[in-house]
Amino acid sequence: MKNYALHIPEGVKDYIGEEAALKELIQNKVKKVFRTNSYNLVETPSFEYLDVFALGEESYQQPSLYHLVSRQGELMALKSDMTRSIARLIGTQKNEVSNPQRFGYLANSFRYPERYQGKLHEFTQAGIELIGNTSMASDAEVIKIAVKCLQEVGLTEFNVHIGSSQFLEYILEDFGIDKDKQEEVFKAIDAKDAVKVKDVLKATQMEKDTLELLLELIQCSGQIEVLRSVKAKMPSKRSKNALEEMERLYEMLENYGMNEYIIFDFSLMSYGKYYTGMMFQIFTLGVGSALVEGGRYDKLLCKFGKDLPAVGFGMNINFVMQRLLKQKDLNKRQSKRTLAVSTVVTRKVAEEVCDSLRANQTIIENSLVDDIDEALSYAEKAGLSYVMHFKHGDKIDFYDVELGTIEEKSINEL
Numbered sequence: 001m002k003n004y005a006l007h008i009p010e011g012v013k014d015y016i017g018e019e020a021a022l023k024e025l026i027q028n029k030v031k032k033v034f035r036t037n038s039y040n041l042v043e044t045p046s047f048e049y050l051d052v053f054a055l056g057e058e059s060y061q062q063p064s065l066y067h068l069v070s071r072q073g074e075l076m077a078l079k080s081d082m083t084r085s086i087a088r089l090i091g092t093q094k095n096e097v098s099n100p101q102r103f104g105y106l107a108n109s110f111r112y113p114e115r116y117q118g119k120l121h122e123f124t125q126a127g128i129e130l131i132g133n134t135s136m137a138s139d140a141e142v143i144k145i146a147v148k149c150l151q152e153v154g155l156t157e158f159n160v161h162i163g164s165s166q167f168l169e170y171i172l173e174d175f176g177i178d179k180d181k182q183e184e185v186f187k188a189i190d191a192k193d194a195v196k197v198k199d200v201l202k203a204t205q206m207e208k209d210t211l212e213l214l215l216e217l218i219q220c221s222g223q224i225e226v227l228r229s230v231k232a233k234m235p236s237k238r239s240k241n242a243l244e245e246m247e248r249l250y251e252m253l254e255n256y257g258m259n260e261y262i263i264f265d266f267s268l269m270s271y272g273k274y275y276t277g278m279m280f281q282i283f284t285l286g287v288g289s290a291l292v293e294g295g296r297y298d299k300l301l302c303k304f305g306k307d308l309p310a311v312g313f314g315m316n317i318n319f320v321m322q323r324l325l326k327q328k329d330l331n332k333r334q335s336k337r338t339l340a341v342s343t344v345v346t347r348k349v350a351e352e353v354c355d356s357l358r359a360n361q362t363i364i365e366n367s368l369v370d371d372i373d374e375a376l377s378y379a380e381k382a383g384l385s386y387v388m389h390f391k392h393g394d395k396i397d398f399y400d401v402e403l404g405t406i407e408e409k410s411i412n413e414l
Contacts, residue, residue, distance in 0.1 A: 099132025
């Protein structure tokens with residue numbers, strides 16, 4: 001019989017030691033980027049009424065919600081998405097507020113993934129929402145901040161995949177695909193199912209040359225040259241206009257020095273019709289899912305009583321950790337720990353020295369034993385890097401546990 005007191009549910013995990021320290025480090029750096037770019041931090045409840053996450057035609061997350069029933073019989077859900085919580089918050093504003101409004105957040109979210117995906121049901125999400133502005137400058141700002149966050153936490157290799165929900169909709173309409181078939185295509189693209197995309201389009205009885213061109217356009221990706229090549233093949237002005245907007249967005253990001261990260265991805269389709277314009281996802285090596293997902297969603301806030309445009313992104317902190325733990329320079333970034341060994345005679349001066357070092361972010365653990373041999377044995381087993389032995393007077397033996405060396409230092413030298 002399973003002892004539930006010694007287990008945790010599927011889809012959650014514990015964080016201890018260096019992993020917990022890394023998570024805190026990432027979160028602090030990301031929040032600093034938000035604050036220095038004038039995004040006000042916001043915190044919303046861990047659970048809200050079910051309607052917040054299931055309102056309107058964009059209720060794509062409903063099957064993945066953690067449902068609750070209150071003692072009063074009200075339907076609740078654990079927070080699955082901060083964007084909707086912030087939309088609800090905006091909807092409750094009674095006074096006129098000057099736009100644009102900028103919000104940043106760091107929160108745990110809860111979703112049921114499809115079975116056997118191996119994804120966490122509880123994950124930490126950071127992100128921003130820029131409310132009340134339709135300009136391309138706001139689109140570029142959001143992408144820039146997402147990239148800046150990844151750079152700040154030490155991620156070295158990633159790509160920003162940019163797509164357009166308008167382009168996908170326009171091109172399918174231009175080729176005579178009705179709304180029902182469009183929905184099937186969107187779902188197949190979202191599932192990265194190229195075979196399904198082809199089957200759905202074949203069922204429309206379109207000409208072979210048209211089918212091949214459409215499949216090529218939907219599935220291609222690449223840098224700015226690919227975008228310009230696709231634009232030359234567009235059958236209508238509005239499809240060209242959608243791509244010209246993407247081209248102007250690229251030029252703005254190029255001015256930010258971020259063009260090296262950009263890939264245009266015409267197979268990008270996230271959450272069906274949740275987004276109404278620019279969409280982007282950020283991927284890195286060794287992580288199967290997007291680290292960041294975002295885009296423009298100008299219709300969502302109407303469902304909450306405010307007709308305001310918006311753009312934002314959500315970053316999965318757990319995926320970022322997964323990548324950083326694989327980077328070769330992780331040990332260089334993580335702080336090493338030192339064990340301080342003292343006696344009754346040297347304890348006072350040891351504490352003064354250690355507290356001074358701690359004030360400069362040095363990690364020092366007090367030894368609970370006086371015997372240096374016992375302390376060294378513990379340090380080696382526990383993975384500490386150094387040992388400071390306060391012997392007498394101002395003399396300290398400084399042990400490098402990893403190298404197996406010892407050096408006498410004075411307090412002043414230390």
